[in-house]
Amino acid sequence: xxxxxxxxxxADPEPMPAKGYSLSVKKNHFAKYYRTDTxxxxxxxxxxxxxxLSRTINDVLDDPFLFxxxxxxxxxxxxxxxxxxxxxxxxxxxxEIVASELLLGxxxxxxxxxxxxxxxxxxxxIRYDAVHPDPVISREVVITYDNQTNSxxxxxEIALQLPLNVPFASRVMTWIQEHHVSAFIRKTPRWELxxxxxxxxxxxx
Numbered sequence: 001x002x003x004x005x006x007x008x009x010x011a012d013p014e015p016m017p018a019k020g021y022s023l024s025v026k027k028n029h030f031a032k033y034y035r036t037d038t039x040x041x042x043x044x045x046x047x048x049x050x051x052x053l054s055r056t057i058n059d060v061l062d063d064p065f066l067f068x069x070x071x072x073x074x075x076x077x078x079x080x081x082x083x084x085x086x087x088x089x090x091x092x093x094x095x096e097i098v099a100s101e102l103l104l105g106x107x108x109x110x111x112x113x114x115x116x117x118x119x120x121x122x123x124x125x126i127r128y129d130a131v132h133p134d135p136v137i138s139r140e141v142v143i144t145y146d147n148q149t150n151s152x153x154x155x156x157e158i159a160l161q162l163p164l165n166v167p168f169a170s171r172v173m174t175w176i177q178e179h180h181v182s183a184f185i186r187k188t189p190r191w192e193l194x195x196x197x198x199x200x201x202x203x204x205x
Contacts, residue, residue: 081128
């Protein structure tokens with residue numbers, strides 16, 4: 001259950017000190033974990049395709065551990081969601097890679113986003129930036145998904161970045177486990193996955 005140190009930039013001031021660990025449960029790879037003094041990130045191989053990712057991501061972001069109720073009751077709880085999609089052009093003869101930034105609260109952007117989701121072969125990479133609507137809470141969650149290359153485990157690489165003071169809580173862990181590429185991890189008791197995170201040293205030295 002002991003994490004394996006795979007990266008140590010704690011002595012490097014640029015861009016910021018960081019450490020990375022490989023996490024396993026009974027010798028089965030679970031995820032990679034990276035931490036700075038501000039954020040921590042889980043990276044794992046998943047069986048999610050583009051459509052399933054789009055369909056399930058709101059359930060994850062609705063987790064009150066990630067986005068608690070605003071201090072101002074007049075504000076909606078749902079985060080503002082910006083999506084950046086790296087994609088191939090419509091014309092296959094055009095070799096240029098294109099980036100599109102879409103704000104899903106805007107009707108035209110949401111329509112464009114749904115068009116991309118309906119044509120996943122054009123998508124290379126997706127980044128979701130979810131920002132809490134309450135400036136007092138000031139919280140951002142980032143999810144990235146690499147649709148270009150299968151991992152060595154025949155899955156897609158996905159990453160979830162949270163503020164360091166926000167835990168990978170129950171709903172997030174359920175989402176990770178249900179769609180993990182490893183059949184062993186999908187059947188592992190949840191507490192063992194949580195313990196693999198708890199085994200990481202509490203502070204970046």
